[in-house]
Amino acid sequence: MRTILLFLLFITTYITKAQSIKVPIDTTIVTNHSATIKGKTIPYKATVGFQPVWNEDGMPIASLSYTYYKRSDIKNDENRPLLISFNGGPGSASVWMHIAYTGPRILNIDEEGFPIQPYGIKSNPNSVLDVADIVFINPVNTGYSRRVPGKDGKLPEKKLFFGVNEDIKYLADWINTFVTRNNRWRSPKYLIGESYGTTRVSGLALELQNRQWMYLNGVILVSPTEIGFKFAGPVEIANRLPYFAAAAWYHKMLPPALQNKDLEEVLPEVEQYAIDELLPAIVKGGYLDQEKKEAVINKMAYYSGLSKRTIRQHNLEVPKSYFWKDLLRDKEGYTIGRLDSRYKGMDIKEAGDTPDYNSELTSWLHAFTPAINYYYQQELNFKTDLKYNMFGPVRPWDRSKNNYTGENLRKAMAMNANLHTMIQSGYYDGATTYFNAKYIMRQLNINGKLTDRLSFKGYRSGHMMYLRNEDLIQANEDIRAFITKSFAAIQKGSKY
Template sequence: MKHIFSLFITVFVISLYAEAQNVKVPIDTTIVTNHTTTIKGKAITYKATVGFQPVWDETGVPIASLCYTYYKRSDIKNDENRPLLISFNGGPGSASVWMHIAYTGPRILKIDNEGFPVQPYGIKANPNSVLDVADIVFVNPVNTGYSRMIPGKDGKMPDKKLFFGVKADVKYLADWINTFVTRNNRWRSPKYLIGESYGTTRVSGLALELQNRQWMYLNGVILVSPTEIGFKFDGPVEVANRLPYFAAAAWYHKMLPPELQSKDLLEVLPEVEKYTINQLLPAIVKSGYLDAAKKEEVINKMAYYSGLSKKTIRQHNLEVPKSYFWKDLLRDKEGYTIGRLDSRYKGMDIKDAGDNPDYNSELTSWLHSFTPAINYYYSQELKFKTDLKYNMFGPVRPWDRTKGNNTGENLRRAMAMNANLHTMIQSGYYDGATTYFNAKYVMWQLNANGKLKNRLSFKGYRSGHMMYLRNEDLIKANDDIRAFITKSSVNINKGSKY
C-alpha cells in the first residue's frame, strides 16, 4: 500500500499548552491530512480530519468539546448520494478507538489473523474498509478519547447529568450530530449509525431522537454486539439464553462430545437454539417444581451442549452463571480460564479454584495492542499532538439509568415511522458478554408486530465481541455493511412509504 502524507492544515488552531499543570482542550478546531490507500483492489484518495466540535448549553456557551475523526473520499465531487456512516463505541465510557482502528476505518492496528497482539505495535492499511462506499466519522462522547467537559468562567465543570445517562447521552449527541452534518454539508446524504456494545443503546436512542427533534431521517442502523437496548429478558429467559453461547465456546475449545464436536459450529447451534426455546426455558420456569426425572434429563442435555459437568449444572439448579462458565470450562482439562468478551482467549489464574476468573484475558490482550496503536496514529499519521491523555475508558460514572432505557422501543418506533430505515445486527458467536442468542432475541423484540422482518437482518461471525479482529470476519463483516448499505438504498428514490 502506498501511504501518502501530503500534509496541509486547514485550521491549525491548537490551543494545547501547559499552564500550571493544566492542559487546555481545543474547543473548535480541525487538522486535515491527505492520504491514499487501496480498498478492494482500488486506489482511494481521502482526507482525514481530526476535529474538536463544541457542545453548547442553552445559552450558547461551550460546555464540552468532542473529538472526532472524519474520513472523506477526496475523489468524489458530488456527495449528495454518498452515504455518511456515524460511528460510536460503547462502555458507555469507551472511546471510538475499537471500530476506528480495527473495523471500518482505512487504517487498522497490527495484529495477527486471529486478533492477537504482535510487536512492534503500529498501524497498517485496511484493504477492507467501507470508505470506498461511505464516508465515516468516529465520534468520542464526553470524557472518552480526547473529548472533555469545558469549565465555565468560574472554573467549575458543568453538571455531569448533562452527559452521563441514557437519555442525556442521546440528547446532547443528537444536537452535536446536527451541527456536524450542517457544518460538513451532509444533509442530502443517506445517513447511517453504527454502534458497538453500549453504543447500540446509544444509536438505537439516536434513531428516534434525530428523527423527532432534529428532523433527520436515517437510512440504516447497525448494531454491533448489541446490549438488551431496553428490552427485558431477565429471569428464566436470561438464564436459558446462555446455553447457545455455552455451546459455541465449548465447541471452539473442543469440549463437546465427539458426535457434536465432529459437526460444524453452524450445524450445532441451530440444534441448541431449538432445545433452548422448546425445552430448557419451560424447565427453568418450573424451577423446583420440575419433575425429578425431567430435571435429570435436562441436566444431561445441558451438560451435553455446554461442556460442563452434570455435577456443576445440578449444583447450580440449572442456572450456571456465565462467570462460572469462564472459570470452569477448561479448569480440569488445561487449567486455563476463557475470555468474557471473546471466549477464544485464554487466561491464567493464580488458583484453579474459584467461581470466576481473576481478570478478563481478552481485554488485557486488546489493550496490549490498541493503546500504543491509537496514540501513535494520532500523533504521527494524523499529526495531532497533545498532552491530553487518550481515554480508552473515560470517567463517566455515575451513569444515570434511573429514568429508564427505552432505546429499543425508540428504534422500533423510528422504523415504524420511517419506511426507509433498516437495521442490521452483527454478533460474534464467542461473545460471552452480549451473546449472539441475546442479539437474536433483541431482533425478535424489534419485530414484535411481525411487519419489520424485511428491514431487519442478523449476521453471525466465528469470533467474539469485536468480531472484526479476526481477519476472516473483518472481511466478511465489512462486506456485510456494504451489502446493507446497498439494500437499504434500493428504493429511496421512490419515497418513504408503505
C-alpha cells in the same frame, strides 16, 4: 543570584505550562491520504476535529473530539452515504471500531486478532470508505473529549452528559451541527454502535428523527446490549446455552457427535432446544419432574461442555462467570475470556467461581493503546499532552429515567419506512451473547412487519468480531451490502 532567579523563572514557567493543558474547543487538522480498498485506490481526507457541545445560552460546555474520513475524489456527495460511528462502555472511546473495523487504517495484529510487536498501524483493505464516508465520535470524557470550564472556571455538571437520556440528547444536537457544517443533509445517513453504543444509537434513531428532523437510512448494532428489552429470569438463563455450546465447541469440549460437526450445524440445534425445552423446564423451577430434570441436566451437559454435577449443583442456572472459570478447569487449568471466549487466562488458583481478570481485554489493550496514540501523533498530525482516554470517567451513569432505547428504535422504524437495522454478533461473545441479540431482533419485530428491514449476521469470533481477519473481511462486506440494499429502497419513496 541571577542564575538562581533565572532557574526559578524557568521552573515557574514549566509548572504553569504543565498545569495549563487546554482542550481544543473548535479546531480541525486535515491531512491527505490514500488507501487500496478491494483492489482500488481510494484518495481521502482525514480530519481530526473538535466541535463544541453548547448549553441553552450558546456557551460551550464540552468539546468532542472526532475523526472524519471523507473520500476526496467524489465531487457530488448528495448520494454518498455517511456512517456515524460510536463505541460503548459507557465511557469507551471510539478507538475500537476506528482502528480495527471500518476505518482505512487498522491495528498490526495477527490473523486471529492477537497482538504482535512492534505495535502499530497498517492499511485496511476491507474498510467501507469506498462506499461511505465515516466519522468516529468520542462522547464526553472519552478519547480526547472533555467538559470545558465556564467563565467562572467551573466545569459543567456531570449529570448533563452521563446518563442514557442525557447522552442521546446532547449527541443528537452535536450530530446536527456536524451534518450542517459538513453539508451532509442530503446524504444517506447510517448509525453504527458497538456494545453500549447500540443503546446509544438505538435511542439516537428516534431522537434525531423527532427532535432534529433528521431521518436515517440504517442502524447497525454491533454486539448489542439488551437495549432496554427485559429478558431477565428464565429467558436470560435459557439464552445462555447456545453461547456455552459455541465456546465449548471452539475449545473442543463437546462430545464427538457435536464436535465433529461444523459450528453452524451445531448452533441451530442448541437454539431450538433452548427455546422449546430448556425454557419451559426452567420456568417450572423446583416443581419440574425429577426425571425430566435429569434429562435436562444430561442435555445441558451434552451441549455446554460442563459436567452434570456442575449443572445439578446450580439448579440448571450456571452463571456465565462460572462457565468462564470452569470450562477448561479440569482439562487445562485455564480460564476463558468474557468478551471473546477464544482467549485463555491464567488465574493464581484454579479453584473459585470467577476468573481473576478478563483475558481478552488485557490482550486488546496491549495493541490498541500504543497504536491509537502513535496514529494520532504521527499519521494524523494531532499532537497534544491530553491523555487519550481508552475508558473515561463517566460514573455514575443515570439509567433511571429511560432505558428503553430498543423501543425507540422500533418506533423510528415504524415511522420511517426507509429505516433498516442490521445486527452483527460474534458467537464467542460471552458478555452480549449472539442468542440474546437474536432475541432482541425478535422483540424489535414483535408485530412481524419489519422482517424485510431487519437482518442478523453471526461471526466466528467474539465481542469485537472484526479482530479476526476472516470476520473483518466478511463483516465489512455485510455493511456494504446493507448500505446498498437500504439506500436502493429510498428510490421507491418513504411509504408502505
